[in-house]
Amino acid sequence: MFMFEKAIAGSRRYWTWLFGLLCVTAAGFISYLYQLNVGLGVTGMSRDVSWGLYIAQFTFFVGVAASAVMVVLPYYLHDYKQFGRITILGEFLAISAVIMCCLFIFVDLGQPMRVLNIILYPTPWSLMFWDMISLSGYLVLNVIITLVMLTAEREEVPAPGWIKPVILLSIPWAVSIHTVTAFLYSGLPGRAFWLTAILAPRFLASAFASGPALLILFCLVLRRLTGFDAGQKAIEKLAVIVTYATIINIFFILVEAFTVLYGRIPGDVQHLEYLYWGLDGNYHLVPWMWLSISLGVAALILLLVPAWRTSPSLLPVACVFVFLSLWLDKGLGLIVGGFVPSPLEAVTQYTPTLPEWSIVMGIWAIGALLITVFYKIALSVREELGELAGVQHSIVPEAESHQAAPSIVSTRMQQAD
Amino acid sequence: MRDRIWIIAGLALFAVVVTAPFWSERTPAKDLTKVPNLVLPVNQKDCVAPVSYMRASHMVLLLRWREEAVRQGQRRYVAFDGKVYDKSLTKTCLGCHNKEQFCDRCHTYAGVSGPYCWNCHNQPQTNVAGISPRSMP
């Protein structure tokens, strides 16, 4: 069996899961058709809060995509062997996340039919142009890398030499996607909340916390559901990365808060006020933002104590906390907080609507679907290789003829067009 | 042998589909060669380009006008016969032609659903007779 065949041969549980995801995707698609027909007015966005959940999700998942570098870098630059089994999981996570990002941008466009204008009229002074370049480039890089590496693994041949520089290129590229995404916001003169040099570092820190946390959760789920074991050492190392990134992220948030609050420039303070204390009687996001902080602190405590960090029951809790905390912070507060109050001091409440949530869930479902299929392929390839190795150890000649015969029979030369 | 019935049924279906245009009763044969009933401007003989060009390539002209008028601020169009027109879909084209009776009829006939012009541009209420091309300056 070949790589892509493995995606269409699975257990009942696998197919049920995929079917469920497809249903959510279909619901999202129907909502999108509704949005396409009526206009973005079906969302909760408004003249003052003109970006909402879509762009926030985009920002968050760019971080998840960039975080693949946290497994690629130790493995390829520092030869940290323990990550050998999970680099491909990180890269597949990156591919799925980048595709989700593109979809989030697409559904956010008022005129999606004209999306190609970005390419037809390239505008190098617009950061969005560079974001398009960096995201699509990162997607292409990761697709090439995973395809080549997994094929080499399946065929049990060394990967071609040219892939190494491509992998090395993907490391700074991962940093670039989140930096450029931060620059989308931090270069706008009128939006004090984003107009800060620490936005890009903060994005990276939060990405390197949330992405590896998600990866740990995936590894634990895979260990539960399949025979795949990422290795305790690898998971522990990832947990250490999450810990450091969480510390740095909280540090960055505090630095930012200090500058704004101690500096007391009203235009800067207002945004934090709106998010954490409420402004003009609008306390809409306050509980969520404090929940984010509480979850972040709780996760940090869990992660800081080595015994808890390595505990099989507490580590997933800490990872869920980190993920949720950062999702609330970046996937909700960061974008809305930048728009409220508006340049004309208006405080406009933003509440995502049902169609909006439905579309967002549809894109999550697509992401989950992709990651499921990708992991299924990767793990099946490994599983097969493992079985093959086991058989060959016991009865070498028979096993070889046995294994080879059906494949040769099925080798056909197709000439049809 | 038992399958022949299926094969023949499939072939019959294929024949029906392929020859659909020939037996389709949608339009009586005598009307088939009739062009859509286009209402042409009464008091205006000339267009901004020869009819043959306009029939085949009006969309290219419109797109060029759009770029030049909106983006480059060049609003005057010197036609092939030396007359000068405003580069304006609303004022120049629709000043003579009627959207429903001209544009739409042909587009519906040819199945060209495309143009999104009408999402924004309107049929002006101006008197058709009042519009005439300015002469060369």
Add this chain to the structure above:
Amino acid sequence: MKITRKDFLRLSGLSFLAAGTLEAARAVAGSDSSAQNSPGKPSAQPVRWGMVVDVQKCRKDQGCDACIGACNSAHNVPHLADPKHEVKWIWTEPFENVFPFEQSEYAQQTDAGIPIPLMCNHCASPPCVHVCPTQATWKRDDGIVMMDWHRCIGCRYCMAACPYGSRSFNWVDPRPAIAHINPDFPTRTKGVVEKCNFCEERLAQGLRPACVEACPEKALVFGNLADPNSEPRQLLRKRFAVQREPELGTGPSIYYLV
């Protein structure tokens, strides 16, 4: 006479050069006459359209919205009931929201609550133009920040970039919300951004902006800021004027006489 290869090359080179010079000359001459939409006569001198809003005059006529009405009907600006979906080209906001930092605790608050007419500032260095990924919005030579509604993809990056809240998005189809469609000006389609265009379509015909003509108090003064003798420049010489958030370096072309 025999033309050698060398002669031939020299000749053809010269003719190319001549053609090129002609072409260049034509281009230079062409750029002069085009795109300068000065009302009345075409002029070679630089143009930067701008406006001076005399808040004193406007204040006298409380409740007057002639400028807004004129603009809305000229440009098919829809009137949407839902404030979240509003489309605004020219509108008013209370003084303290427009100039929040002109307020102080103890000084006399004469201006508090006064409606200030707002519109696109047609900045000298417009942030919206810098961010637009498709060049659907750009700055013309005459200072007008233009929009090409054919090209806008509706990403709303310009709305995030504009520090003045001057841009509106068509969250829904605007047509049902327009009482009387002015057929001479296009409506917009849903999903594009729009804003004040300084009535560039009227300027092209040698007319002044609709809001300026509609103002019964002549509180809106429009003219060429690059011309020292223009009406707005004379006003700015005589009286104290402010711009909105000049510290951002955007260089608004709208001045307020307070």
Add this chain to the structure above:
Amino acid sequence: MNALYSVLVVLALVLAGLAGGRVEAGRAVLTLAVPYAALAIFLVGFFARVLRWAWVPVPFHIPTTCGQQKALAWIKPSKVDNPSSRWGVFARMAAEILLFRSLFRNNRARMAEKRLILGESKYLWLGALAFHWALLLIQLRHLRLFIEPVPAWIDGLERLDSFFQVGAPQIYLSDVIVLAALAYLLYRRFRDPAVRFISLFTDYFALFLLLGVAVSGVLMRYFVRVDILSVKQFALSLAAFHPIDPSTLNPLFLAHLLLVCTLAAYFPFSKLMHMGGVFLSPTRNLANDSRRRRHVNPWNYPVKKHTYAEWEEEFRDKLKAAGIPLEADDAGNARTN
């Protein structure tokens, strides 16, 4: 060489179309005789070919399969890849016809590390799938020229195909895909020495002909631009058997028409017949139930049966005399016991 010849033939056809459009007689032939003749050849040829196949006997079900056969209850059968029921066959045929399942299973053998490696090869599948679906979409879209008024679903297809607003006339995605896919399929024949070696004139000719049709169509829509009004008028008049003389038609249109007609007329004699043939693939359209059901060939001649019981009866006395035990009696004895 094969490739060159086929290019030359296609070019000759294009030139014939272009040149024929310039003279009265040529136009008449191109617009009257050629289309009807091509359609007649296509239909008759197609039918004759399929019916000939229909009369070829299929002796018994062929269990050429790609999965576990239905066997014992605790062995999980592969219901689609090795179907035992009519519905399984239906699914397998649908996967074959709509998704090109067989091509998806392609692989590629190569030597590396001193051993044979079977790697996957999905590009042909991808190219073929893209080409066929885009071509179907293009054909359905063309119905707008033959049917008046245009049905809503064709309008919808056209809208979907030109979803992205690029240029005027708006670009069709299917046009881009069909050209890219054809270019890839052609490139594939040139690139691989093995494929190049087995490629015949007909392989190239079909590709170049399709490419010619696609390119001339794209030229007509985006670059040269013909008057769609007279094209539709002409198409409708053809369908009504009252062809008009399309003097206003662009020669490029006539070249396009000639290429299409050539394709139609060439179709029944070529490998393109896989369009009909794919439905008759015995290894795909038969259920693998040969071990569960008795298949009797309906055309078998009647076999004269002579059972042992009859034979024993015939020679009963002689057998008895020879002392050979008789089965009939034994059975009788056994019963009495």
